Ligand SMILES: Nc1ncnc2c1ncn2[C@@H]1O[C@H](COP(=O)(O)OP(=O)(O)O)[C@@H](O)[C@H]1O
């Protein structure tokens with residue numbers, strides 16, 4: 007009897023690892039079909055799968071031109087953005103000073119709510135270049151960061167060996183760093199691919215033109231035709247998902263051949279944080295100046311008329327030194343007052359939910375495992391294509407904004423946290439249990455502290471996304487806040503306001519990001535940990 | 540061969556600052572290895588043996604004192620291809636196969652690999668890896684990887700050879716074999732060799748002189764001449780005089 011009790015319960019037969027996810031997806035699809043058939047969700051806003059497929063089939067002649075147009079601009083942007091990103095990453099690793107000077111630029115590119123600059127690019131550029139630019143911007147930060155991480159996290163002994171034969175920085179780069187960074191860069195490309203699609207669609211949205219999934223979506227928004235919106239959204243998601251999948255395959259192949267065989271034990275060289283003799287104040291100033299100078303140069307180089315293209319000074323003038331400045335200020339502040347609270351509340355709610363769920367994932371591991379494929383899938387959904395669907399489901403009130411914000415925060419945060427916590431050593435998690443601690447004590451002592459750095463990483467990742475989500479919702483649905491002000495100003499050809507809203511939303515986003523960074527440093531330093539920023 | 544050069548460290552000091560604390564790795568160390576000589580560095584873990592090698596190779600910079608290889612600065616000597624090195628860990632590039640890993644120094648020094656193809660084949664034979672030329676490091680055992688690293692250290696036909704516990708990962712039998720092989724190679728090439736090791740017997744068997752180091756701060760405590768004539772046969776390992784010498788060094792080493 008006793009011997010029988012210690013035996014593990016026999017596993018059900020044919021329980022392949024893919025079984026549970028596939029089963030969950032099938033259940034989900036069936037539920038979807040049923041809900042759609044009987045108009046169970048929001049009075050038919052969620053059509054049945056078959057209705058969507060039927061609609062897609064009826065519209066099939068429309069798709070090739072739109073899809074092709076989006077594909078071309080995303081692919082071009084993907085190529086350009088990633089080439090620039092890898093080059094920048096290499097530069098930043100070779101020159102710490104450049105890395106510090108461009109920090110402001112990098113954070114700006116990362117945090118910029120794409121929707122805010124789509125109209126600006128449409129004003130200042132022609133043809134498909136706005137789309138290519140936004141697609142490239144969507145790739146830049148992800149790939150640049152991946153390149154820097156990949157190039158810095160090398161096996162230091164190999165670098166020593168190259169230097170021991172008189173090799174310089176460039177030789178180390180050539181023989182060791184580039185190749186060993188390849189898997190991480192490829193992982194970056196994998197994330198960048200759906201971003202490029204999202205960027206291109208966003209630009210189509212804000213720009214106009216005839217072809218492109220964004221145009222198609224915009225043109226279909228007015229009609230009460232949920233199945234068509236869903237089918238466009240799903241096609242966009244499929245494109246992004248396929249791009250994600252392809253790069254996933256490539257990176258899996260490369261990674262297999264380059265796993266290090268032993269653990270490195272050498273320390274990174276002391277005093278790595280040097281920018282030469284440059285005083286840090288000058289560098290900090292330069293870091294703020296770089297994006298502004300680039301903005302200015304962008305206007306000047308493109309030769310945009312002063313009336314349409316505003317320089318940084320043009321925006322300041324518009325806000326402070328013109329007869330109508332007072333009024334402009336009021337409108338801007340009002341809009342910010344509407345956008346900011348919901349962004350913050352939504353982000354907190356999304357992060358809190360992700361944190362609670364991932365921390366307690368040891369209590370309900372099955373639920374977490376079931377959620378993971380959904381979370382990963384949601385990462386490839388182009389926001390712009392899904393937000394109209396949210397609007398269909400939830401109407402045009404504040405609720406839709408809040409839910410969108412929560413959803414754009416929750417899923418990436420959950421993935422970051424879940425993947426991060428996988429790296430917490432098992433032994434550390436098991437130790438409290440070995441001393442008879444209950445689940446709650448274990449969480450308090452180990453689970454939560456171990457998850458904190460990842461929570462902050464997730465917050466940094468999601469705060470700009472949340473602002474983007476809120477602004478798109480405002481633009482498309484609620485008629486409030488910065489998103490709406492931007493859309494209105496476009497309609498009135500109020501160029502000063504377009505630039506002002508764009509600049510204000512970038513500043514807002516960067517400020518929120520910086521606040522997270524500061525809190526992160528504070529909290530983690532108090533706990534004797536180091537963040538990843 | 541590039542012609543054996545001497546190694547000269549004069550009054551070298553080196554301190555590390557790690558997390559606010561200063562560690563004096565070396566204080567006022569002087570060490571001279573004549574061209575063509577074989578010197579072994581023995582000492583407890585953390586006494587600064589690797590630091591001496593890293594200073595000599597220009598991987599670290601001394602806080603005080605001078606370092607010269609073949610009458611040149613370390614940077615010049617290494618960049619001219621005078622030196623060869625094998626670290627304690629094989630530090631192979633995981634994406635290069637055995638042959639390509641052995642050729643890495645040639646690539647760094649921008650030498651034509653084809654001129655060395657016979658040399659590479661000979662070295663692979665020497666370290667007993669024939670048939671594994673195209674294998675990736677991940678497919679080799681720890682001992683095999685270490686032998687690749689040793690072959691790699693010899694590929695440039697260095698005039699000055701630095702070895703940092705190169706046989707640490709090998710089992711006793713293989714270690715003996717490699718000791719004997721190393722002696723043979725060294726006798727043929729007559730390069731200047733500096734070997735860091737934990738094994739007293741290995742040091743005595745191979746070296747002309749054994750430098751015994753002490754830690755905190757790291758320094759050379761005594762220099763012991765090894766009188767045995769060359770070539771030394773493997774029988775030496777079981778010679779009573781050999782053992783007596785080893786015991787004497789062990790005493791110095793353990794604070795006698
Ligand atoms: N990069 C480094 N940063 C901080 N301390 C170091 C570094 N390299 C070596 N040390 C310290 O210097 C001392 C000597 O190290 P090392 O030369 O590696 O010793 P050995 O090779 O004799 O075992 C040790 O106390 C070690 O901790």
Ligand SMILES: [Mg+2]
Nearest residue numbers: 588589627703
């Ligand atoms: Mg050592």
